[in-house]
Amino acid sequence: MKRIGIALAITFTSLHLSAEIVEEVVEYKHGETVLEGFRAYDDEIEGKRPSILIIHQWTGLTDYEKMRARMLAQAGYNVFAADVYGKGIRPQPPASGEEAGKYKADRELYRARMLAGLEMLKNDGRTDPSKVAAIGYCFGGTGVLELARAGTEIAGVVSFHGGLGAVPGMEAQQGKIPAKILCLHGALDPYVPADEVAAFQAEMSAAKADWQLNIYGGAVHAFTQKMAGDDISKGAAYNAEADARSWDAMLLFFAEIFLES
């Protein structure tokens, strides 16, 4: 009950006090690759605070991720939305599938790109390093699970309708997964089929990771994204109930993982 209390305290506090949300487009680099991320935070809040890394869906860092960053900043979190692809690389389908595929096929590169974004977050002066989580959407959901598999020292990861499959040989290893894991999944998601869900459970159980999987009946892929439309026969569509429930589940998870121990 205490964690619901804290989740609410965070949300109510930020909704009722004056908030001054600062947003910035941020250019940074990973090796020679120029990246363009986005930060958002409430300038009325003093000191270091819980901080969230956002990993984008397959079209790159877009208005969608900026919207989520603002929502989190309103709720009092310090946010950095990373750029995995590179400045100016914001492909629409079908090119988005190819671009995402490059990183899904080279998970060391994918992990490294996300870690570059994590460094930006951790070094921004507002981040409490003991209170960091990464969230991701679709391709980005797969990404944050890769951060967990890599043993990244963060408190938690949240996958929103991400692909759950690991690359053989790169699965989660027992005792090496400090991040707590929350996966939010549409029951009818054809892009994350039942065998992949089962394999994920087996992988994470074998690794003795701290994991949870919430399945939303009636929801398909991209259920948090209004731009996915409402035609579930496409296998990707917005679902307002699953969107609201998954967001609240994430806030509840944050309240738990960021609790002072």
Add this chain to the structure above:
Amino acid sequence: MKRIGIALAITFTSLHLSAEIVEEVVEYKHGETVLEGFRAYDDEIEGKRPSILIIHQWTGLTDYEKMRARMLAQAGYNVFAADVYGKGIRPQPPASGEEAGKYKADRELYRARMLAGLEMLKNDGRTDPSKVAAIGYCFGGTGVLELARAGTEIAGVVSFHGGLGAVPGMEAQQGKIPAKILCLHGALDPYVPADEVAAFQAEMSAAKADWQLNIYGGAVHAFTQKMAGDDISKGAAYNAEADARSWDAMLLFFAEIFLES
């Protein structure tokens, strides 16, 4: 975010105001069968309020359900813990398996016993009939899913590590399931195996029910029950994280389903 707000408002309010929890053992009948239930509520609260029916695990209505009833009463809910078995029938294993089996094998009787408890709740003068949910543990989890399958006009049901299987011919029917469904399930529960979980998802998806399934990695059966001990090799054991997470998930669900529309 609003529902987390309400969930917290409920819990914080009840924790910080004076509460006067009234508890009563309640004798009632179903046909000729004498039953002994338990009610709990906060006498400081005025008027009709959200109300919860509790369906017990396989040993009958015991101190465990009374404990949960008190917790819910502290949180501001009006509670009735039903008796499915009959006054004085509180079997320990292995007799508890036989007793539970009688009702699992005769689900019309099982439903009728639970509905008798629901009537007690609805007629107690404190229940807002538009804000009723049923929760159940193990055998009781199966029970509340049966209430949903029966088309019971309540806002929601929550199964804590309940058996998920329907009796052939008694599955949920499309358009006839008004209750929203939340199932809280241990990933390693040998009593509710993967094929049963898959069949439940297929059943509820075909019925177009509003359902959610939260799976807790590392948890087995009876994960909310300290009396189950801590030996997971038995297939039933307490899991503190899953207990806390499932309780909070229930409160969040209540905040959603009881929201003024």
